[in-house]
Amino acid sequence: MKSASINDVARLAGVSxxxxxxxxxxxxxxxxxxxxxxxAAIRQLNYRPNTMARNLRTxxxxxxxxxxxxxxxxxxxxxxxxxxxxxxEQDYQLVLANTHxxxxxxxxxxxxxxxxxxxxxxxxxxxxxxxxLTACLPADMPTVLVDRKLAGLNxxxxxxxxxxxxxxxxxxLAKQGHxxxxxxxxxxxxxxxxxxxxxxxxxxxxxxxxxYIERGNSLPSSSPACFSRLIKRGCTAIVISNxxxxxxxxxxxxxxQPEIRRQVTVCGYRHDNARYSLADYAIxxxxxxxxxxxxxxxxxxxSSPETETKEVRLKARRDKGRAGARHY
Amino acid sequence: MKSASINDVARLAGVSxxxxxxxxxxxxxxxxxxxxxxxAAIRQLNYRPNTMARNLRTxxxxxxxxxxxxxxxxxxxxxxxxxxxxxxEQDYQLVLANTHxxxxxxxxxxxxxxxxxxxxxxxxxxxxxxxxLTACLPADMPTVLVDRKLAGLNxxxxxxxxxxxxxxxxxxLAKQGHxxxxxxxxxxxxxxxxxxxxxxxxxxxxxxxxxYIERGNSLPSSSPACFSRLIKRGCTAIVISNxxxxxxxxxxxxxxQPEIRRQVTVCGYRHDNARYSLADYAIxxxxxxxxxxxxxxxxxxxSSPETETKEVRLKARRDKGRAGARHY
DNA sequence: TTGAAAGCGCTAACAA
DNA sequence: TTGTTAGCGCTTTCAA
Numbered sequence: 001m002k003s004a005s006i007n008d009v010a011r012l013a014g015v016s017x018x019x020x021x022x023x024x025x026x027x028x029x030x031x032x033x034x035x036x037x038x039x040a041a042i043r044q045l046n047y048r049p050n051t052m053a054r055n056l057r058t059x060x061x062x063x064x065x066x067x068x069x070x071x072x073x074x075x076x077x078x079x080x081x082x083x084x085x086x087x088x089e090q091d092y093q094l095v096l097a098n099t100h101x102x103x104x105x106x107x108x109x110x111x112x113x114x115x116x117x118x119x120x121x122x123x124x125x126x127x128x129x130x131x132x133l134t135a136c137l138p139a140d141m142p143t144v145l146v147d148r149k150l151a152g153l154n155x156x157x158x159x160x161x162x163x164x165x166x167x168x169x170x171x172x173l174a175k176q177g178h179x180x181x182x183x184x185x186x187x188x189x190x191x192x193x194x195x196x197x198x199x200x201x202x203x204x205x206x207x208x209x210x211x212y213i214e215r216g217n218s219l220p221s222s223s224p225a226c227f228s229r230l231i232k233r234g235c236t237a238i239v240i241s242n243x244x245x246x247x248x249x250x251x252x253x254x255x256x257q258p259e260i261r262r263q264v265t266v267c268g269y270r271h272d273n274a275r276y277s278l279a280d281y282a283i284x285x286x287x288x289x290x291x292x293x294x295x296x297x298x299x300x301x302x303s304s305p306e307t308e309t310k311e312v313r314l315k316a317r318r319d320k321g322r323a324g325a326r327h328y
Numbered sequence: 329m330k331s332a333s334i335n336d337v338a339r340l341a342g343v344s345x346x347x348x349x350x351x352x353x354x355x356x357x358x359x360x361x362x363x364x365x366x367x368a369a370i371r372q373l374n375y376r377p378n379t380m381a382r383n384l385r386t387x388x389x390x391x392x393x394x395x396x397x398x399x400x401x402x403x404x405x406x407x408x409x410x411x412x413x414x415x416x417e418q419d420y421q422l423v424l425a426n427t428h429x430x431x432x433x434x435x436x437x438x439x440x441x442x443x444x445x446x447x448x449x450x451x452x453x454x455x456x457x458x459x460x461l462t463a464c465l466p467a468d469m470p471t472v473l474v475d476r477k478l479a480g481l482n483x484x485x486x487x488x489x490x491x492x493x494x495x496x497x498x499x500x501l502a503k504q505g506h507x508x509x510x511x512x513x514x515x516x517x518x519x520x521x522x523x524x525x526x527x528x529x530x531x532x533x534x535x536x537x538x539x540y541i542e543r544g545n546s547l548p549s550s551s552p553a554c555f556s557r558l559i560k561r562g563c564t565a566i567v568i569s570n571x572x573x574x575x576x577x578x579x580x581x582x583x584x585q586p587e588i589r590r591q592v593t594v595c596g597y598r599h600d601n602a603r604y605s606l607a608d609y610a611i612x613x614x615x616x617x618x619x620x621x622x623x624x625x626x627x628x629x630x631s632s633p634e635t636e637t638k639e640v641r642l643k644a645r646r647d648k649g650r651a652g653a654r655h656y
Numbered sequence: 657t658t659g660a661a662a663g664c665g666c667t668a669a670c671a672a
Numbered sequence: 673t674t675g676t677t678a679g680c681g682c683t684t685t686c687a688a
Contacts, residue, residue, distance in 0.1 A: 003468070048442050048443065049443070050384075050445065051443060051444055051445040052380060052383040052384040052387075052389065052445050053384050055380040055383070055384075056378075056380040056381050056383075056384045059380075061380065071399070071405060071408065072400075072402060072405040074400060077399060077400040080399065080426075081426070084426065093423075093440070093444065095421075095423050095424075096423075096424050098408075098409070098412070112421070114376055115376065115377070115379060116379055116421065117378070117379045117380050140331075220604065248604075251579055251604060251606065252604060254582060254586070258582070258586030258587075258589070259586075261586070276548065276576075276579060276580065278579065
């Protein structure tokens with residue numbers, strides 16, 4: 001048995017479809033009695049508006065796509081949550097696409113985006129070349145870049161700078177007497193990785209200390225391996241340049257070689273809603289805030305597409321730090 | 329400037345819209361020349377079929393909703409991934425909704441489901457009463473329960489039993505000489521939690537040992553707290569009844585009190601694609617397999633809704649276990 | 657091998 | 673305050 005349409009409701013209530021529509025959407029004044037008749041009919045027929053018809057008619061879907069590099073990362077989960085909250089207030093629904101830090105998959109989803117009709121796109125890209133990215137972005141689609149920005153790309157975006165936080169952290173470690181301060185760098189190319197590495201290098205140069213850098217990749221074993229190498233190279237302090245790597249390295253090291261704790265001071269990353277941090281010091285990223293801002297921005301863009309491009313830069317803050325795991 | 333419609337293409341190519349449609353969907357034979365003319369027109373106008381119109385016409389959206397209790401949990405992430413892969417093969421798109429283990433939020437999404445037109449629903453419910461759940465489920469919507477099943481509910485579902493795995497694990501711990509074997513139970517009511525707890529209790533009864541049970545909640549601090557209490561109560565072995573709690577407890581304990589490692593043997597949970605496990609022994613859940621099966625099942629249901637209800641029960645297997653964190 | 661045209665269910669402009 | 677109706681863009685039946 002097919003489900004009831006707006007026609008059925010109109011007929012049963014003895015009114016026109018226009019009236020039914022207006023009752024449902026509260027889009028013009030309808031007398032009390034009429035409203036009641038319509039509502040009764042709706043209940044009786046268990047009528048639900050057909051979203052596809054409505055979408056076709058209005059040209060909107062109420063859906064926004066978020067292309068995420070790693071849905072399992074606590075950092076992105078926290079952005080997702082903030083986005084969901086922000087968007088649902090305006091009855092928009094967030095749809096997720098997970099790229100696993102792969103540009104191939106990201107391209108795939110961007111293609112999908114052309115087929116599927118989303119009202120907006122939020123993108124934490126894995127691409128590093130502005131030209132390559134723009135070539136794949138659908139035209140006429142309200143878009144906000146989040147977390148990662150590309151040099152030379154004039155687009156709406158929200159990201160967090162932690163140049164200062166990394167720089168200051170390195171200086172502090174040196175002040176504590178550390179000479180051999182190691183660094184575990186994130187996936188090459190990603191804008192945030194680059195900025196942080198630069199901060200480390202600048203600080204070490206300023207301190208006239210020799211840098212110890214290990215470059216990780218996106219495998220979970222990569223970070224512990226980097227960590228081990230830095231220890232072997234004699235580092236007494238290590239800066240780890242993102243949250244996932246911090247967790248991966250420390251969970252592994254602290255459980256395998258608990259004595260390491262006392263031999264090395266670690267400055268890691270965490271987001272502002274983290275369950276715990278194993279690092280001695282943490283650089284805290286306002287991921288929730290970023291999600292809220294991205295959400296608000298995309299809603300703005302949807303309602304007035306001609307708005308000027310806006311770039312929002314947030315600053316990471318530093319946690320004074322207490323040794324050891326801490327549940328927040 | 330509005331984007332081109334199928335009419336524009338038809339006009340430019342000098343054919344009917346029917347022909348254009350058939351060229352696009354390869355749904356009837358079209359001569360080579362005509363095909364080429366149409367394709368040229370499509371390219372020239374940069375035409376893309378309007379998904380909303382297509383959806384309205386065909387009555388399908390190609391979207392499936394997955395209501396997840398905790399999107400940040402590695403266990404569910406792994407199911408999600410398997411689902412995505414399975415569904416995308418048939419051009420279905422997975423949409424996620426995160427309930428944070430809250431029935432209120434779940435209800436909210438189930439309501440949304442009525443408005444939004446998804447082709448199917450995959451649900452890992454937080455509800456424990458079959459009646460309450462069924463009252464909120466939209467009728468006529470192909471639905472598959474995943475991970476958690478409700479007693480007395482005749483619905484399509486895939487879940488993992490680990491009764492045997494828990495039971496045997498407890499017996500093995502006893503065989504190793506442990507007398508005081510503690511247990512950290514998961515959120516009350518959830519079917520998997522109940523089954524596992526039962527297995528523990530049955531095993532302890534069989535062994536004629538006194539049970540030591542601590543019941544956790546969904547807060548991240550809960551599991552470490554339970555763990556501490558069990559240690560204080562003198563337990564030398566602890567079984568932790570899900571993956572998140574295993575990680576939460578062990579990350580905290582092992583980093584705060586490394587010496588604990590040698591005092592207690594831990595049997596925890598992990599999924600089959602885990603990055604690491606800190607536990608000495610692990611009960612492995614075939615989460616990927618579960619995702620694949622749920623995906624296949626929902627596709628079946630969509631194509632032939634009258635199929636008989638099917639319940640798939642998978643078995644957790646046990647990892648022989650090696651002490652300490654292990655990256656897989 | 658191709659085309660004409662109905663109609664999916666809804667919204668909103670226009671009319672009353 | 674309410675109704676009539678065009679038409680969103682597509683698929684698909686029926687006819688040629």
